[in-house]
Amino acid sequence: MTHTRLPTAAWTRRLALGALGAAALTASAHANEALIRKNLADRLPNLPRIEEVRPTPMPGLFEIRLNGTDILYTDAEGNYLIQGVLIDTKARVNLTEERLDKLTAVAxxxxxxxxxxxxxxxxxxxxxxxxxxxxxxxxxxxxxxxxxxxxxxxxxxxxxxxxxxxxxxxxxxxxxxxxxxxxxxxxxxxxxxxxxxxxxxxxxxxxxxxxxxxxxxxxxxxxxxxxxxxxxxxxxxxxxxxxxxxxxxxxxx
CATH class of the missing domain: 3.40.30.10 (Glutaredoxin)
Incomplete structure (x- = not known):
């Protein structure tokens, strides 16, 4: 089996671009989290404190966690709040249930x-x-x-x-x-x-x-x-x- 060897400069550029891409995704996720927290706190003052915000496998959909193990979903700006179950139809997996199992795992x-x-x-x-x-x-x-x-x-x-x-x-x-x-x-x-x-x-x-x-x-x-x-x-x-x-x-x- 043969392998194509990239020139050192090209390989370095690829690594740099990959690092920049990862940094951009991280920055974007942090920006989304900050906006979601701000908008939901401003618009729903009676909502319990948001303990965690994390992206879901569904593009543009974020999970918010309250009260330890309560899960809701929202868009990237906190304009909508969804209560329900998220299912991966391709993998036939109940992602909400899978997440709750991890959150409530018993040692x-x-x-x-x-x-x-x-x-x-x-x-x-x-x-x-x-x-x-x-x-x-x-x-x-x-x-x-x-x-x-x-x-x-x-x-x-x-x-x-x-x-x-x-x-x-x-x-x-x-x-x-x-x-x-x-x-x-x-x-x-x-x-x-x-x-x-x-x-x-x-x-x-x-x-x-x-x-x-x-x-x-x-x-x-x-x-x-x-x-x-x-x-x-x-x-x-x-x-x-x-x-x-x-x-x-x-x-x-």
Whole structure:
């Protein structure tokens, strides 16, 4: 195979032009960002603070990020604001969903595991965390599948989002002498947890922290599972698929 060698001067000019082009694109992006921020702030004073402005793959369309993980779209001058989903039809990819997944990615080793119920089976090497509501039917079905897993450590974050009774049951489970057994008795066997006495000393602040954690990561449904590699699984995943995904995730080390 032969290669065409450019003269040194020509090659230098090409590099210089490439650098100038990149610098021009960067300057243009910064100018667009400044204009977007100014116009939206002036015209929509009640709009939350814009935390990030970035171009999208669609020419002339920019993403603006608010409140940590809220995404809107606008033109290069902030004349229009779009709320919705951006889809790449050629690649068949939901770009908005893909972006949200990155923004809400969960680092497993940063989860506050002290706020979860812990069950260890076998060598416990495989790890997963589950956000679950005690009144969630899909969670109960999923719990029966989880009971069939071996060599696993399961961290269950009580996530009472389905009403007042969910919080009541979560409190009873968290305040039980054997939390994991009480949870399993209720979810698998249908044995209701015993509510703690009115004067019982039980710190349930973990339940509020779990709710805040779920909101931070935009966990809107139960069960939601987080694997050791950060993969998020919404819904009651079938046992065969879960086994395969656990093998892919490894131990997270």
């Amino acid at each position: 497993f080793d940063e989860l506050p595991l002290k706020d979860a119920l812990t069950v260890v089976r076998g060598n416990g090497q495989r790890k997963l965390a589950v956000f679950a509501d005690p009144n969630c039917g899909f969670c109960k079905r999923f719990e029966r599948d989880l009971a069939k897993l071996d060599n696993v450590t399961i961290y269950t974050f009580l996530y009472p989002v389905l009403g007042k009774d969910s919080h009541t049951k979560s409190r009873a489970i968290w305040c039980a002498k054997d939390r994991a057994k009480t949870w399993n008795d209720w979810m698998v066997r249908g044995v209701p947890p015993t509510e703690p006495a009115a004067d019982a000393k039980c710190d349930t602040a973990a339940l509020e922290r779990n709710l805040a954690l779920g909101q931070k990561y935009r966990i809107t449904g139960t069960p939601t599972t987080i694997l050791a590699n950060g993969t998020r699984l919404p819904g009651a995943v079938g046992l065969d698929r879960l086994e395969a995904l656990l093998a892919q995730a490894g131990t997270g080390k």
